Amino acid sequence: MAILVTGGLGYVGCHAVKALVERGEEVINLDNLSFGHLEASCGSRVIVGDIGDRELLRDIFSNNNIEAVMHFAALADVAESVADPHKYYLTNVASSLILLDVMLEFGCKQMIFSSSAATFGEPIAVPIPEDHPKNPTNPYGRSKLMLEEVLKDYDHAYGLRSVSLRYFNAAGADPSGEIGEDHTPEHHLIPLVLQVALGQRDHVKVYGTDWPTKDGTCIRDYIHVSDLAQAHILALDALRQGLPTTAYNLGNGNGYSVLEVIKAAERVTGAHIKAVPAPRRPGDPAVLVASSERIRLELRFEPRFPELVSIIQTAWKWHSTHPNGYGR
Numbered sequence: 001m002a003i004l005v006t007g008g009l010g011y012v013g014c015h016a017v018k019a020l021v022e023r024g025e026e027v028i029n030l031d032n033l034s035f036g037h038l039e040a041s042c043g044s045r046v047i048v049g050d051i052g053d054r055e056l057l058r059d060i061f062s063n064n065n066i067e068a069v070m071h072f073a074a075l076a077d078v079a080e081s082v083a084d085p086h087k088y089y090l091t092n093v094a095s096s097l098i099l100l101d102v103m104l105e106f107g108c109k110q111m112i113f114s115s116s117a118a119t120f121g122e123p124i125a126v127p128i129p130e131d132h133p134k135n136p137t138n139p140y141g142r143s144k145l146m147l148e149e150v151l152k153d154y155d156h157a158y159g160l161r162s163v164s165l166r167y168f169n170a171a172g173a174d175p176s177g178e179i180g181e182d183h184t185p186e187h188h189l190i191p192l193v194l195q196v197a198l199g200q201r202d203h204v205k206v207y208g209t210d211w212p213t214k215d216g217t218c219i220r221d222y223i224h225v226s227d228l229a230q231a232h233i234l235a236l237d238a239l240r241q242g243l244p245t246t247a248y249n250l251g252n253g254n255g256y257s258v259l260e261v262i263k264a265a266e267r268v269t270g271a272h273i274k275a276v277p278a279p280r281r282p283g284d285p286a287v288l289v290a291s292s293e294r295i296r297l298e299l300r301f302e303p304r305f306p307e308l309v310s311i312i313q314t315a316w317k318w319h320s321t322h323p324n325g326y327g328r
Contacts, residue, residue, distance in 0.1 A: 002026040003236070004066045004108075006051050006099065007073030008044060009036025011181050012114065012170050015229040016070055018042040018179060023233065028064055031073070037326040040179045052095035054102060061106040068110035068239060069103060070232055071096065074143075077187055078118065081140035082282045092143035097150070104158055110239045111151065111162040112232050115247065117221075117288050119145040119166060127221075127253050127291035130166075137285060148247060155245040163235040163243065168221035168251035168290045170228055172311040173318035180318030181225075182325030190222070190312060193262055194319045197271035204273060206258050208280035213287060217258035221251035221289040224305035224314070234299040248299070251290025252306050261308065268312045269320075 003020055007013045008029035013036070020027045027044040030051065038046065049056040051073045060066070074092045075081070081088040103109070118141030119134050136142045144166075151162040171190050173180030181191050195201045209216040231250050235243075256264070262273050295301040305311050 001067035002028050002064050003068055003070060004028045004030060004060065004064075005044070005070045005072065006030050007036065007114075008070070009033065009038065009040050009046065010072055011183065012167070012225055012228055013070075013072035014040035014042060014179050015174060015225045016072070016232045017044045018174060019226075019229040019233050028060065028066070030060065035183065037182060039326040042179065050095070051099045052091070054098050057099060057102040058105070061102055061108065066106065066108045068112065068236060069099070069108065070112045070236070071099065072114045074114065076116075076140060078138050078140050078284065079281050081138050081143070085139035088139045088143045092140075093146050096147050100150070100154060100160070104160060109158070109160040111160065112235045112239070113147060113151060113162055113164045115148055115164040115166045116141060116144045117166050117168045117249070117251070117290065119148065120288070122285045123287060126255070126287055127289045128249060129291045130247055130249055130294055138282070152245060161239055161243065162245050163239060164247035165228070165231055165235060166247060166249045167228060168223055168249070168288055170225050171222040172224040172226065172305060172314040174226055175314055175317075177317050177321055180322060181315065182322070189258060189261055190265070190315050191319060193265045193273055194269065194316055196273045197265060197269040198319065198323055200323065202274065203276045204262065205278040206275050207278050207284065209277045211280075211286040213257055215257050215259050218284060219255040219257050219287040219289065221253065221255055222261075222308055222311055223251050224303065224311050227303040227305055230304075231295065231299070231301050234295075234301055238299055248295035249290040249292050250295065251292050252303055253290060253292060254306075254308070255287060255289035256308050264308050265312050268309060268316050
């Protein structure tokens with residue numbers, strides 16, 4: 001039995017693939033290389049292609065005994081989703097429906113879905129529990145919420161069970177230094193900050209300094225990417241044991257402002273990191289912090305890297321030894 005991982009050469013996907021391979025799972029890694037890197041395959045069998053390619057998917061399922069799908073493949077730039085929503089609904093929703101169609105055609109009825117804290121929008125309670133009202137502030141968040149709702153309907157109608165994992169801010173890198181975060185262009189705060197420390201950027205932009213927070217900058221909950229990978233393994237095992245369709249929040253439960261992240265990175269790197277104020281970005285909430293009590297209680301999830309400094313230390317190990325990412 002094999003696990004099909006879509007987007008398994010991307011940042012979070014490759015860390016999940018590494019965890020699967022290390023526990024002896026057969027992994028088929030489907031990625032279109034728009035954001036992924038062949039160097040991040042971690043011993044998996046790679047197929048280059050798109051989740052919207054129905055015939056390719058049918059070929060994969062015809063020639064392999066696929067037990068479950070870990071679905072990471074998606075577009076994930078909030079600002080771009082505001083500027084070009086069609087692109088996001090086409091990729092994140094319509095292509096995912098094709099994947100689900102083929103899964104049902106071949107009797108594969110287990111999915112772990114890479115969802116997002118963006119499904120919540122501006123929170124009315126912090127930390128955010130799973131049953132918090134969903135009111136996404138951007139098309140990216142709406143696309144993730146749409147697929148969560150689709151998955152509920154597919155369980156009710158077809159018996160396809162799923163676990164949606166709502167990430168807060170994925171960060172850090174595998175402690176081995178083998179794989180890490182390499183986006184082009186880069187939009188995530190921690191790698192941008194570390195690029196300043198490496199002298200690759202003159203400064204980092206701080207999008208909004210007048211938010212209703214303790215220092216005027218956005219607050220986010222950072223969770224180590226290897227902890228996210230472990231949550232996917234726990235979700236897979238729970239589905240194998242009959243877990244009904246559900247969703248879990250994944251964060252550390254601690255919020256850090258942009259300025260706090262910059263200061264922590266300065267401590268880790270020993271470098272001064274210049275910060276330049278910039279206008280708020282459309283669709284950004286002021287505060288996003290998770291309550292992850294449900295997954296801790298039900299699946300015994302326990303983060304190995306709960307502290308911001310330890311997260312940044314693993315990211316710094318990757319970026320300082322791979323200043324050009326995977327070599328591009």
